[in-house]
Amino acid sequence: MASVFSRIVKGELPAAKVYEDGLTLAFLDINPASRGHTLVICKEEYPDFLTMPPELVAAVARTSQVVARAIKAALQPDGFNIIQNNGAAAGQVVFHYHVHIIPRWEGDHAVRGWRPGTAVHDELHATAALISAQLGKEQA
Numbered sequence: 001m002a003s004v005f006s007r008i009v010k011g012e013l014p015a016a017k018v019y020e021d022g023l024t025l026a027f028l029d030i031n032p033a034s035r036g037h038t039l040v041i042c043k044e045e046y047p048d049f050l051t052m053p054p055e056l057v058a059a060v061a062r063t064s065q066v067v068a069r070a071i072k073a074a075l076q077p078d079g080f081n082i083i084q085n086n087g088a089a090a091g092q093v094v095f096h097y098h099v100h101i102i103p104r105w106e107g108d109h110a111v112r113g114w115r116p117g118t119a120v121h122d123e124l125h126a127t128a129a130l131i132s133a134q135l136g137k138e139q140a
């Protein structure tokens with residue numbers, strides 16, 4: 001079944017669109033964390049970051065930068081978050097790759113960040129070794 005975002009691409013559902021090109025579309029989030037909260041999607045439906053062809057990740061990144069510049073100029077936030085959720089455990093609700101641009105104003109508490117932990121030196125290096133060994137296998 002087509003995702004809710006694919007239905008927006010096809011014009012079956014309305015959206016407050018701000019930008020469109022051949023590969024990407026940007027529109028306002030229907031439940032915004034702040035004024036101007038925008039979603040940038042790949043028009044072609046892929047569930048998440050890992051399944052996206054790299055050239056389409058690049059297209060969404062390009063559009064995200066174009067739109068973020070426009071948000072900065074139009075709404076003059078103090079900053080903005082770029083967030084991209086993958087998997088239900090990470091808060092993903094719509095399984096159609098998308099990037100959130102969330103404008104931020106000082107003291108707005110619009111986005112809760114992570115709780116910083118404390119690194120244990122040996123664990124940190126053991127984890128780095130696991131990931132780099134995997135990358136070594138993939139590149140062999």
Ligand code: AMP
Nearest residue numbers: 004015028029030031085091092093094
């Ligand atoms: P995520 O949790 O990263 O999957 O985010 C999905 C986002 O899509 C949420 O912030 C929703 O508010 C937003 N959303 C869902 N349906 C629509 C819609 N029809 N139009 C605009 N935004 C939507």
